[in-house]
Amino acid sequence: MTKVSPLLASRRGLLKAGAAALAAPTFFVRNAWAAGKTMQIGIWGGAQGEFIRKSVLPGFQRDFDCKVDAQQGSTLGQIGLLRAAKEAPKFTVMFVDDLGVEIAKREGLIDPLPRDKMPNLAKVYPRFIYQEGYGVALAISSAGLFYNPAATKPLESYAQLWEPRFARKISLVGTKTTPSVFTVIAAAAVATGKPYKEAQYLADHAWPKLAELKPNVLNLYGTDDAALLVAQGQGAIGGPEYSKYVYPYKLKGASIDMCFPKEGAFAGVNCQVLVKNAPNADLGAEFMNRMLDPAIQQGLAETALAAPAIGGLSFKPEIAGLLAYPESKMDELGLFSPDWAHINAVRSDWIEKMNQIFVA
Amino acid sequence: MSSSPATRNPTPLTAALPGRPFLPRILAGNPVAALLLLGPAVLFFVAVFVLPVGLMVRYSFLQQLPNGALGGDLTLANYIRLGAVDLYRTVLFTTLRISLLTTVAAAVLAYPLAMVIARGPAMAGRLLTVLVIAPLLVNVVVRAYGWRIILGNGNGGVLNWSLAQIGLGPVELLYTEWAVVIGSVQVFLPMMTLPLAAAIGRIDRAVEDAARTLGATGFAVFRRVTLPLSLPGLGVGCTLVFSLTAASFILPALLGGSFTKMLGTLVEEQILSVFDWPFGAAIASVMVVIVMAINLAYMALVERRFRSRATEVA
Numbered sequence: 001m002t003k004v005s006p007l008l009a010s011r012r013g014l015l016k017a018g019a020a021a022l023a024a025p026t027f028f029v030r031n032a033w034a035a036g037k038t039m040q041i042g043i044w045g046g047a048q049g050e051f052i053r054k055s056v057l058p059g060f061q062r063d064f065d066c067k068v069d070a071q072q073g074s075t076l077g078q079i080g081l082l083r084a085a086k087e088a089p090k091f092t093v094m095f096v097d098d099l100g101v102e103i104a105k106r107e108g109l110i111d112p113l114p115r116d117k118m119p120n121l122a123k124v125y126p127r128f129i130y131q132e133g134y135g136v137a138l139a140i141s142s143a144g145l146f147y148n149p150a151a152t153k154p155l156e157s158y159a160q161l162w163e164p165r166f167a168r169k170i171s172l173v174g175t176k177t178t179p180s181v182f183t184v185i186a187a188a189a190v191a192t193g194k195p196y197k198e199a200q201y202l203a204d205h206a207w208p209k210l211a212e213l214k215p216n217v218l219n220l221y222g223t224d225d226a227a228l229l230v231a232q233g234q235g236a237i238g239g240p241e242y243s244k245y246v247y248p249y250k251l252k253g254a255s256i257d258m259c260f261p262k263e264g265a266f267a268g269v270n271c272q273v274l275v276k277n278a279p280n281a282d283l284g285a286e287f288m289n290r291m292l293d294p295a296i297q298q299g300l301a302e303t304a305l306a307a308p309a310i311g312g313l314s315f316k317p318e319i320a321g322l323l324a325y326p327e328s329k330m331d332e333l334g335l336f337s338p339d340w341a342h343i344n345a346v347r348s349d350w351i352e353k354m355n356q357i358f359v360a
Numbered sequence: 361m362s363s364s365p366a367t368r369n370p371t372p373l374t375a376a377l378p379g380r381p382f383l384p385r386i387l388a389g390n391p392v393a394a395l396l397l398l399g400p401a402v403l404f405f406v407a408v409f410v411l412p413v414g415l416m417v418r419y420s421f422l423q424q425l426p427n428g429a430l431g432g433d434l435t436l437a438n439y440i441r442l443g444a445v446d447l448y449r450t451v452l453f454t455t456l457r458i459s460l461l462t463t464v465a466a467a468v469l470a471y472p473l474a475m476v477i478a479r480g481p482a483m484a485g486r487l488l489t490v491l492v493i494a495p496l497l498v499n500v501v502v503r504a505y506g507w508r509i510i511l512g513n514g515n516g517g518v519l520n521w522s523l524a525q526i527g528l529g530p531v532e533l534l535y536t537e538w539a540v541v542i543g544s545v546q547v548f549l550p551m552m553t554l555p556l557a558a559a560i561g562r563i564d565r566a567v568e569d570a571a572r573t574l575g576a577t578g579f580a581v582f583r584r585v586t587l588p589l590s591l592p593g594l595g596v597g598c599t600l601v602f603s604l605t606a607a608s609f610i611l612p613a614l615l616g617g618s619f620t621k622m623l624g625t626l627v628e629e630q631i632l633s634v635f636d637w638p639f640g641a642a643i644a645s646v647m648v649v650i651v652m653a654i655n656l657a658y659m660a661l662v663e664r665r666f667r668s669r670a671t672e673v674a
Contacts, residue, residue, distance in 0.1 A: 074632070076632060076633065076635050077632065079428075079635070080635065083428045083429070103428070106426070106427075107427050107428040108427070109428075174613075175629060175633065176613075176628070176629055176632070176633045177633070218513070218535065218617070219534075219535040219617030219619065220617060220619065221617065222613050222614075223613075223614065229508075232512075232516050233514050233515070233516040234512060234513065234514065234516060234534075347633075347634060348630075348634045348636055348639075351629065351633065351634055352445065352447065355447050355621060355626075356445075356446075356447045358619060359447060359450060359451065359454075359619060359620075359621045
């Protein structure tokens with residue numbers, strides 16, 4: 001093994017430092033317009049939030065000599081913040097799920113993405129630019145069923161959930177979280193035999209079907225650890241749930257896996273939007289462009305085990321197997337994004353109906 | 361039988377609170393001092409309770425407009441929906457049932473603890489007080505997860521595993537109302553025990569000794585003397601436990617598995633998932649009114665009972 005002399009190493013280091021020092025003024029001059037500015041953004045919690053705090057923000061703040069205050073929250077919570085400050089916006093960039101992009105646009109809370117200031121938008125798969133350019137995806141989770149391989153085989157169809165062998169063995173997603181609407185759509189698809197695209201408008205057929213499912217339901221969960229409980233023997237199967245809440249347990253060796261029945265997988269899309277009349281909108285555009293940078297997209301995907309929104313990336317086999325990526329694999333899974341304009345309008349009724357069915 | 365002055369003017373419930381004789385003297389003698397002393401607490405109460413509740417009641421008569429704003433004409437639509445859909449009546453009765461069961465169970469468990477704290481050896485009393493208070497240092501969510509492990513269905517649960525070892529079970533407790541009651545009793549037990557211990561500690565031992573001297577058994581002393589005279593503490597404990605249980609949403613969510621929904625869970629759902637603040641506010645307003653009415657009725661009942669028992673004892 002070749003040893004590097006400390007003197008040589010320090011000389012190389014010195015040369016590198018010198019080169020960086022020479023380049024720095026050019027870089028900082030280029031971004032001098034942002035120096036000293038402070039920007040407030042809303043991000044997600046969990047592994048994705050941690051990645052942004054540790055691996056994105058420090059570099060961005062250094063490159064633009066600015067300060068970014070990041071506040072964690074959920075989609076509807078973030079929308080609430082935007083509503084509260086609609087007249088005098090405080091946030092510049094907000095991370096919301098795809099359902100939130102529709103709400104935010106409808107309520108006039110966001111501006112179109114500034115394409116001219118976001119060159120990385122050209123790398124994004126067109127299907128992940130939402131609401132005529134008001135929101136862009138950053139990470140895509142695929143939602144399906146999670147199951148304990150020691151208790152059951154993967155399901156080929158959602159219709160199998162109604163079989164007697166699953167009596168009190170299904171941990172169904174509760175009404176509080178977004179995937180509960182996938183339950184309704186899947187039930188409507190089973191009841192009518194129609195694809196999700198049509199079934200999402202046929203919820204009336206879902207209610208009697210869901211009532212028939214009740215004897216098989218062990219609980220309606222509302223926490224992110226439901227997959228772990230199934231892995232520990234609390235039920236045999238559960239969901240629908242986003243892959244990002246299941247695969248981390250699988251990677252750690254828990255007895256859990258996911259299946260995507262033939263009716264198709266649901267897409268859970270984490271997006272970013274630019275707040276309407278946002279302070280420091282230019283800096284916000286730079287930040288959103290940075291989030292679509294290939295290196296950031298790669299890191300975010302590997303951290304959250306959610307597919308990136310841009311093309312051209314490659315992953316280690318153990319990670320690649322867990323991602324709905326590239327685009328051809330998304331098509332194979334039948335990755336489906338609901339019509340959120342419709343779902344958001346009826347969601348309150350859907351929650352009420354589900355509660356009527358399942359609450360004792 | 362001639363009645364003593366104490367009999368003619370039985371001590372009100374609030375007189376059982378520590379420091380009662382001292383504070384009123386100051387307040388009666390110096391109104392300015394009274395205002396200065398009470399002012400901050402009243403302001404705090406108005407700021408963190410009266411105003412928010414007023415705002416909440418106002419929201420409950422508004423509508424969530426399509427643009428996300430709260431507004432429109434004042435309407436009773438949210439209350440009509442609450443009355444018209446049977447789901448909300450079911451949830452209301454579930455909430456009241458769970459709160460009542462929790463309160464009764466907590467009272468039954470708290471009396472022996474309070475007796476030892478108030479009447480046992482000093483060291484045992486201190487130790488028990490620490491043991492009763494210690495769980496308060498642990499977050500409710502953590503405790504709920506602990507109960508999930510204990511009550512887990514199948515052999516994965518500690519309780520079922522233990523029952524299986526002695527040839528019993530299994531029992532299905534997790535994701536039922538009983539799981540919520542068990543978790544709530546554990547979480548809110550200190551709120552029952554401490555006021556009870558304080559009330560029992562203020563009972564003149566001579567009264568109990570007199571009953572024993574007259575031949576009363578231990579149970580009779582408790583039933584005829586200790587229980588009636590500790591009613592003020594029981595009233596405070598019941599109010600706290602009932603109100604806190606009725607408003608809780610973490611325990612029903614984690615232990616009830618959404619089959620057992622309570623009003624608090626519905627409020628959380630309407631505010632955070634549906635973003636229908638007016639309907640969420642209507643549910644919360646109904647919850648506040650019902651819980652307050654039940655508490656007031658209960659306090660009145662206990663006070664009347666206490667007065668009559670105090671009269672009998674005197």
